[in-house]
Amino acid sequence: MRVAVLKGGRSLERGVSLRSGARVEDALERLGHELLALDVGADLVRRLSAERPDVAFVAMHGVGGEDGTAQELLELLGIPFTGPGVAACARCMDKVLAKHAIREAGLPTPDWFAFNQTAFKELGAADALGRLEQGLGFPLVVKPSRGGSSLGVKFAAGPGEVPGALVAAFSYDERVLLERFVDGRELAVSVLGEETLPVVEAIPAAGDRYDFEARYEIGRTSFVCPAELSPAEREAVTEVALASYRALGCSGFARVDLILAPDGPQVLEANAIPGLTDTSLLPQAAEAAGMSFEQLVERILDLALKPAAA
């Protein structure tokens, strides 16, 4: 098969995407496919139109690749592509949209308030901060609405830390959310087709927050897969994850991140195109399910070409 691998681009997660892409290319070659590696740029449409690949493997992360933009073009060109479709990508990329969809489906997600810059600059939203903080309690988490990999995510331990955290989050997006902090185990459930893979638990090294650097560096965060969960816990977690995946309209694959609190799981977000690097969670989960990386890639391609195969 002629497979185009879309990677890189201008997103802040370009580096991660290039690593994901390189690894996918490697597997595709090993599987005997013809390969067109595309570091996505202004000539993407021209290149795809000229080369007419059978399928596009989207290995882009962050705004531009994971938000439905590239997917929309692929639909327009009539090229099947891996991972969720345009609408699901757009919902997953925007944490506020995703949380609304999850909550409307009756699924648990921590309480939040979302604002854009205008609310603060022109509508005096700052005057509501006190009430909002009272509602969410401390510590609270401040996140840019769009963007992945924990970039710009800050914890605020008290009211004094909120403005700085907001300024930081607004560096990444026009809209930010303040979210109730839920203490618990950090779990990631990868969904492939309509099946959940073994749950991964992320255990940050002592003193390390689950931050951007730790997430991509070998040894900074340890991952346990399959996570040690009681059957009841595992069922609750995978059920909520799969229901969130469906509520967001995902297909092909996605990764749902959640916190397992004493009173049950709380969904934080879903990643439409989870990382495929050496330290990424989806490949780890697939491996725990007895799937090699090549098999994972092949399965993802199958799902793109024969959606019914799900």
Added chain:
Amino acid sequence: MRKPNLPGAGASIRHTSWMSEVPPPPHRRRAHTSTRDLQRYAGLFAARTGVMRSSAMRDLMAITARPEVISLAGGLPDTSTFPPQSFAAQMTRIAQESAAEALQYGPTEGFEETKDCILEVMGAEGMLPDPDDMIVTTGGQQAIDLVCKTLVDPGDVVICEAPTYPGAVPVFCSYQADVIQVECDEDGMRIDELEALLERLRGEGRRPKFVYSVPSFQNPAGVTMSLPRRQRLVELARQWELLVVEDNPYGLLRYGGEPLPPLYQLDGGDFVIYIGTLSKILSPGIRLGWAVAPPPVLEKIVLGKQAADLCTSTLTQYFVREYFGEGRWRQYIDDLVEIYRRRRDVMLEALAEHFPAAATWTEPEGGLFIWATLPEYIDTGDLLAKALRADVAFVPGQAAYIDERGRNSMRLNFSGVDEGEIREGIRRIGRVIAEQIELYGALTGEDVAAAPERTQQDENVVPFRKAGEAG
């Protein structure tokens, strides 16, 4: 339908043809590492890898390479100023006259002829070392590594400036040093704080191995250690019998003010290890640096170098010999100084015009860098994300600290881009800072002026608190 907004104007395509058109190599890359492999490797890692820090914001920095980004993040000299025809003539002479020798191994200490060239460079700053005290290294960076290899056991105290050369941090960490940073102000390292630290360490029964300093036009702060502090530092080294590692890559790149004697010259070489490099005055690509150390220390450094790479590139050393043999190296530095002085001036003007009143920055008399400090609520790591969307980059200050300090500072390079790009780059950074300041004002109700209100550019040039001042 939403209009597709394609990212990546100007991004390149790595593979331009279907891989099947040419017979593919059996495996372009090794088989991917499985999770279990990772765990197996992790079990083999040395303890020191646990403290090896990846340089901060590594992935964000990957984006600064995009052609449309004006990068003030580099530390690059402008090698386009080196005449290609001279380079061709020099390399041709080597090929014609000494091909066999130039392609051979050389002595671990370096060739005597290379040392003669280095003596000229050091002589230009008033130093007259014994060539037997000298070792030629693969860049100044290797000299830092070899010094650590020679002196540092895990847990040993190493003292450096705050902020310090970002490239030294991973070296100290890889030898598991306990790094303690001493604040800088506009006159360089606070020697009074150093003294207090030495007393405190003595109280704890700990003896630092060395003090690392870039006394002239420091990377990243751009500040220069004053003469009284230089004198006091070498006195302290003697008194406490500890070594000072003087890293001096920029000494000859002075654009104003009076030259100051290097620590090595003041001390005479008893307690100062001197590190030099041709990276900033000739080429970083040739990887030629050196160290001058007291004989017993040098002996160990030579053994360390032998273990590391046997010798510095012979070809490089032949090139250096040819280049210095032409006798025009001082003129080349003079030319660089002219170019960089103008670029520094343009950056300082642009800072005064475009950076907000709440920002301060250093006014370096030489070197390659200006260090700017913003209000404390702005994290320059996050600001970089916003700046990259405006196609401009800088180095977040945190890279220059071991701890969490420096989060509201940034390093700006003025040597690697032309004057027009410097103006535009600073304008863009100024704009994103102004937006963040305005936002903070809206969030807190504090009256924070975002736009520069004064025309006098000197007022912002208050890099650090003055010596003796509280706070």
